[in-house]
Amino acid sequence: xxxxxxxxxxxxxxxxxxxxxxxxxxxxxxxxxxxxxxxxxxxxxxxxxxxxxxxxxxxxxxxxxxxxxxxxxxxxxxxxxxxxxxxxxxxxxxxxxxxxxxxxxxxxxxxxxxxxxxxxxxxxxxxxxxxxxxxxxxxxxxxxxxxxxxxxxxxxxxxxxxxxxxxxxxxxxxxxxxxxxxxxxxxxxxxxx
Amino acid sequence: xxxxxxxxxxxxxxxxxxxxxxxxxxxxxxxxxxxxxxxxxxxxxxxxxxxxxxxxxxxxxxxxxxxxxxxxxxxxxxxxxxxxxxxxxxxxxxxxxxxxxxxxxxxxxxxxxxxxxxxxxxxxxxxxxxxxxxxxxxxxxxxxxxxxxxxxxxxxxxxxxxxxxxxxxx
Numbered sequence: 001x002x003x004x005x006x007x008x009x010x011x012x013x014x015x016x017x018x019x020x021x022x023x024x025x026x027x028x029x030x031x032x033x034x035x036x037x038x039x040x041x042x043x044x045x046x047x048x049x050x051x052x053x054x055x056x057x058x059x060x061x062x063x064x065x066x067x068x069x070x071x072x073x074x075x076x077x078x079x080x081x082x083x084x085x086x087x088x089x090x091x092x093x094x095x096x097x098x099x100x101x102x103x104x105x106x107x108x109x110x111x112x113x114x115x116x117x118x119x120x121x122x123x124x125x126x127x128x129x130x131x132x133x134x135x136x137x138x139x140x141x142x143x144x145x146x147x148x149x150x151x152x153x154x155x156x157x158x159x160x161x162x163x164x165x166x167x168x169x170x171x172x173x174x175x176x177x178x179x180x181x182x183x184x185x186x187x188x189x190x191x192x193x
Numbered sequence: 194x195x196x197x198x199x200x201x202x203x204x205x206x207x208x209x210x211x212x213x214x215x216x217x218x219x220x221x222x223x224x225x226x227x228x229x230x231x232x233x234x235x236x237x238x239x240x241x242x243x244x245x246x247x248x249x250x251x252x253x254x255x256x257x258x259x260x261x262x263x264x265x266x267x268x269x270x271x272x273x274x275x276x277x278x279x280x281x282x283x284x285x286x287x288x289x290x291x292x293x294x295x296x297x298x299x300x301x302x303x304x305x306x307x308x309x310x311x312x313x314x315x316x317x318x319x320x321x322x323x324x325x326x327x328x329x330x331x332x333x334x335x336x337x338x339x340x341x342x343x344x345x346x347x348x349x350x351x352x353x354x355x356x357x358x359x360x361x362x363x
Contacts, residue, residue, distance in 0.1 A: 024272065024276055028268070031268045032268055035267060036264050037259065039262050040260050040262055043262070056271075057270065060275075061271065061274060061278070064275040120256070124256040124258055127254065127256045128257050128258045142254075146216060146254055147255075167214045170215070171213040174212075174213045174214075174216070177253075177254070178213075178250055181250065181253055184253055185246065185253055188249045188252060188253065189246065
């Protein structure tokens, strides 16, 4: 999970103070900065683009409406938005008792922003390919648990499966990635000494 | 984070299962699992090695690119929706105007009530000082008492009321 304070957290706090005073320009900057991530999360959870867009809109409008009462906590705005978004998605899933997932959201690789240099970009591409090679439910379980920080129970709710089934999906996904990325994680270990 | 698990045993093989299921971040492990493997991770070099491998794999997973989504139209929609909403915090001048307006409204409601209260007070004092009702009630009581041989107290309390009054006195 991408834990800890979000890199843009200090800048976000300055913008949040302006948003609290209903500064539309600051709000626009925050929307542009965080919308992609929360739309991606909502689409992973809901598998419905229009509904995911509505959830992302609601999450950001909550930020706008909160005004001076908003406290995003020590980790900054991004984790707060992720939590609001995943809660809104879970509410919708519970309301519709969505348990069957059949279609797939097209995932298009983007230039990685976290990887530095061509070598890291190449590594990120390999990781992306290895993830895409996983069966869909394994990939979704791993993405929701590892990248989005959902609990095992929440992943089970999203996928409509039991805790045990989530454990099984996570195990198989990690085992497969450990095998397909063996050269890479071993190289990473060696480089760290 | 996670609520429970079905891990059996506390050896290195069991640890490998834990790492496959929950990853290397021990804050994501169920509390009982964390407790069960704390000793092993402190004492066993093999267990520490498995944990380091899992950490390396997790760092790779963090590099996975996020899907590209064109959110420009949605961003426009969200900003427009925010602009259309009433501000969450009214600017100071609006808050001040609102407060003045509220006071004015309260004043508008209070004036007629105060005037009625004052008028009823003046009327009461006028009637009391003039003895208007004394002159009207006294002849009526005298006439009824004479006609029916009724105790004047019964005019006010009725027969039952008088009984109760008398019982209280006893």
